[in-house]
Amino acid sequence: MKFGRWLGLCCACLMALLLTACGKGSTPYDSIVVNFVNTATPSQISAIAKEYDVSLRPSSASSFARQEAIYLFDVDANHQGSTRRLMKRLTDEALIEYAHPNYQFQAAFVPNDRLYPQQWNLKAINMPEAWDISQGEGITVAVVDTGVTRVSDLAQTEFVKGYDFVDDDENPEDLQGHGTHVAGTIAQSTNNAFGVAGIAFKAKIMPVRVLDANGFGSLSDVVEGIRYAADHGATIINLSLGSRASAQLMQEAVTYAHNKGVTIIAAAGNENSNQVSYPARYEHVIAVSATGPNGEKAPYSNYGVGVDISAPGGAKTQDHPEYGILQQTINRRNPNEALFAYFQGTSMATPHVAGVAALIQAQGVKDPDKVEEVLKMSATPVRDDKQNFYGAGRLDAAKALARATGQQEENPLVLWFKDFLQYLNNNGYLNPRFWFDGGPIALVPKLLMVVGGYIIMVLIRWWLAPKRLIQSVPLVAGILLGSAGLFPLQGLAIVGAPRWPFQLAGSSLPELGTAFAQSNALNPLFASVLIPGLLMLLLLGHRRWRWGVIGLCIGMASHLLLSGSLFYEGVVWFGSSAWLGRSFLLLNGVLCLGLAYLGAQASLEQPSTATGLALRK
Structure with missing residues (x-):
C-alpha cells in the first residue's frame, strides 16, 4: 500500500x-x-x-x-x-x-475557420498545441512590406497605426497583395467560422508600407520603415523582402531596432542560392529559409551560411497549387477585391517565424536574443544538413512555447544542461556544428575510421616486418584521406562565400562522390577498390608516393568496413537494398585491405628504395 x-x-x-x-x-x-x-x-x-x-x-x-x-x-x-x-x-x-x-482538462484548440483544413503549414509547425498556451496577446508585429489591407478575414484582428513611406501618408493600404498575405499568416482573424487561421491571431498588426504596387522599394524607405516600427511600439518586425546588396544604412537600422528590444525576422531569399539575402544575413536578424509540404527545402529557397531556421513557405506545382501557403489577400489587378490565394516563397516562411515569436513574447520572453534562442533550440534538427538548408532546424511552435514557459522558471544551469543533452541527442555524439555554422558532422564515427586505419597499419606491420616498419608522412596522409579526410572543415563556413570548397576539402576519398549531396550515401565509384587500385598500378614504382597509396588503401579499408557494418548510411544506385549495399562496401573494404598488404609487401622487397615503412639501416 x-x-x-x-x-x-x-x-x-x-x-x-x-x-x-x-x-x-x-x-x-x-x-x-x-x-x-x-x-x-x-x-x-x-x-x-x-x-x-x-x-x-x-x-x-x-x-x-x-x-x-x-x-x-x-x-x-x-x-x-x-x-x-x-x-x-x-x-x-x-x-x-x-x-x-481533480484537475480540469479541455480539448486542444482547433479553429473553426472553414478553410483551416487546407492550411497544412500550420499543422506542420504544431500550431494546435501551441494555441493552447499562447495566442499572441498584447504583442505588436510590424509588417514592413507592400502595406496591409484590412480584408474581411482581418476584420477581428487588432491594428495599430502604421505609415506609408512610398506615398508619404498615414494610409498604408496594400496595392500588391504581398503584405496582406504576410499579415494574414501572422494574425489572420481566427475561430470566426470564416476563411483561414493565423498564428498569433490576438497580436496587433502594424502596417508599414515600404514597397510599391510592383513589390519594389528603395533602401531609404525600408530603413525608415524599420526605424518607424522600432520607435512606435513594435516588438517584432517582419521583413519578407531582401536584396543581394549590403548597405551600411540598413545594417545601422537593424542594429538600432535590436538595441530597442525588437526581434527582427527576414526572408533568406528565393534564388536557390547558397548566399542569403540582406537584411536576413545581418547579425541580430533571424534568417528564414522555406520548406514545402514534405518538410524538405523548397526548390527556390536560398540556403547556406546565415540561415537560422526553416519554416513552411510552400512548394507549388502546376498540378498542386494547394502546396502553397493559403491566406486571404487582395486581387492585385483589383485591389478592392479580396480573395484567398496560395502564395509561396521565403516571404511566406518568414511570417510563420514572426507569428511564433509573438507567441513567445506573449509568454514574457521579450529580449530579442532570448527569443532567437528559444526559436532555434526548440526547432526540430535535420540530420546531415550539409548545405545548411534548414539552419537550426524546422520551426516547431509547440516546442517553442513549452520552452518559453519553462525558461522563466527553471534554474539556468539545469536548463543549460538539458539543452546540451538535447543537442547531443539530436545531432550525434559530438558535433563541430556546436562551434561552427554548418551541417552536422558525427565526430565519433570519423575518429573510429582513423583509429581503424591505424590498427590496420599496425596489423600489416606485424604480419610483414615487425622490426622494419615505421610511419611516414605520405603513409599517414594516405590513411587520413582514405578514412575520414579533414572532416572538421565540412563544418566551416564564411559568410558570403560558397561552402563547396570546405565540403570538398573536408571529405575522404569514399565521400567525394557525394560531397555536395544532402545524403550521406556513398557513390560506388569512389567507395570501392577502383581508384586506389588504379593509383597502385601507377605509383607502385615511385619510391615515396607508393606509401601514400598504401596508406590510402589502409584508410579506405577502415572506412568501407566500418561503413558497411556499424555506420551504414546507404550506397547510391543500390536503392533500398541495405544488404546489397553493405555487402558491396564490406567486399571492397576487404579488397582494399588486401591491396594494402600486397603493396606494402612489394615495397619492402625493394630495400634499396623503400622509404615509407622501411626502417633505414
Missing part, C-alpha cells in the same frame, strides 16, 4: 509539473480526488471525513468508482495553499493511497 500511495503522489506531482510546463500556470480545480485502499470500510471512510471535516462523496455511480473506493470533496479554489497541506495529510493516512486535485 505504501508503494501505491507514493506512486500515486508521484503521478499527481508529475501531472502538476506537466500542466505547468504546458503554460497553464496555476491549473484550476475545485475538488479533490481521494483514493482509499480497496479494503477500507464505509465506517472508516466516514471517520476520515469527520476527522478532516470534509464532505466525501463517491466520484461516480460506476462499478469502477465503487471497487477502487474513489471519492471527491469540494474545496475553495482561492485557498490552494491550505488545500495542498490537506492533501499531504490525507495521503499520509494508511487508509488512503493518494489525494490530489
Whole structure:
C-alpha cells in the first residue's frame, strides 16, 4: 500500500509539473480526488471525513468508482495553499493511497475557420498545441512590406497605426497583395467560422508600407520603415523582402531596432542560392529559409551560411497549387477585391517565424536574443544538413512555447544542461556544428575510421616486418584521406562565400562522390577498390608516393568496413537494398585491405628504395 500511495503522489506531482510546463500556470480545480485502499470500510471512510471535516462523496455511480473506493470533496479554489497541506495529510493516512486535485482538462484548440483544413503549414509547425498556451496577446508585429489591407478575414484582428513611406501618408493600404498575405499568416482573424487561421491571431498588426504596387522599394524607405516600427511600439518586425546588396544604412537600422528590444525576422531569399539575402544575413536578424509540404527545402529557397531556421513557405506545382501557403489577400489587378490565394516563397516562411515569436513574447520572453534562442533550440534538427538548408532546424511552435514557459522558471544551469543533452541527442555524439555554422558532422564515427586505419597499419606491420616498419608522412596522409579526410572543415563556413570548397576539402576519398549531396550515401565509384587500385598500378614504382597509396588503401579499408557494418548510411544506385549495399562496401573494404598488404609487401622487397615503412639501416 505504501508503494501505491507514493506512486500515486508521484503521478499527481508529475501531472502538476506537466500542466505547468504546458503554460497553464496555476491549473484550476475545485475538488479533490481521494483514493482509499480497496479494503477500507464505509465506517472508516466516514471517520476520515469527520476527522478532516470534509464532505466525501463517491466520484461516480460506476462499478469502477465503487471497487477502487474513489471519492471527491469540494474545496475553495482561492485557498490552494491550505488545500495542498490537506492533501499531504490525507495521503499520509494508511487508509488512503493518494489525494490530489481533480484537475480540469479541455480539448486542444482547433479553429473553426472553414478553410483551416487546407492550411497544412500550420499543422506542420504544431500550431494546435501551441494555441493552447499562447495566442499572441498584447504583442505588436510590424509588417514592413507592400502595406496591409484590412480584408474581411482581418476584420477581428487588432491594428495599430502604421505609415506609408512610398506615398508619404498615414494610409498604408496594400496595392500588391504581398503584405496582406504576410499579415494574414501572422494574425489572420481566427475561430470566426470564416476563411483561414493565423498564428498569433490576438497580436496587433502594424502596417508599414515600404514597397510599391510592383513589390519594389528603395533602401531609404525600408530603413525608415524599420526605424518607424522600432520607435512606435513594435516588438517584432517582419521583413519578407531582401536584396543581394549590403548597405551600411540598413545594417545601422537593424542594429538600432535590436538595441530597442525588437526581434527582427527576414526572408533568406528565393534564388536557390547558397548566399542569403540582406537584411536576413545581418547579425541580430533571424534568417528564414522555406520548406514545402514534405518538410524538405523548397526548390527556390536560398540556403547556406546565415540561415537560422526553416519554416513552411510552400512548394507549388502546376498540378498542386494547394502546396502553397493559403491566406486571404487582395486581387492585385483589383485591389478592392479580396480573395484567398496560395502564395509561396521565403516571404511566406518568414511570417510563420514572426507569428511564433509573438507567441513567445506573449509568454514574457521579450529580449530579442532570448527569443532567437528559444526559436532555434526548440526547432526540430535535420540530420546531415550539409548545405545548411534548414539552419537550426524546422520551426516547431509547440516546442517553442513549452520552452518559453519553462525558461522563466527553471534554474539556468539545469536548463543549460538539458539543452546540451538535447543537442547531443539530436545531432550525434559530438558535433563541430556546436562551434561552427554548418551541417552536422558525427565526430565519433570519423575518429573510429582513423583509429581503424591505424590498427590496420599496425596489423600489416606485424604480419610483414615487425622490426622494419615505421610511419611516414605520405603513409599517414594516405590513411587520413582514405578514412575520414579533414572532416572538421565540412563544418566551416564564411559568410558570403560558397561552402563547396570546405565540403570538398573536408571529405575522404569514399565521400567525394557525394560531397555536395544532402545524403550521406556513398557513390560506388569512389567507395570501392577502383581508384586506389588504379593509383597502385601507377605509383607502385615511385619510391615515396607508393606509401601514400598504401596508406590510402589502409584508410579506405577502415572506412568501407566500418561503413558497411556499424555506420551504414546507404550506397547510391543500390536503392533500398541495405544488404546489397553493405555487402558491396564490406567486399571492397576487404579488397582494399588486401591491396594494402600486397603493396606494402612489394615495397619492402625493394630495400634499396623503400622509404615509407622501411626502417633505414
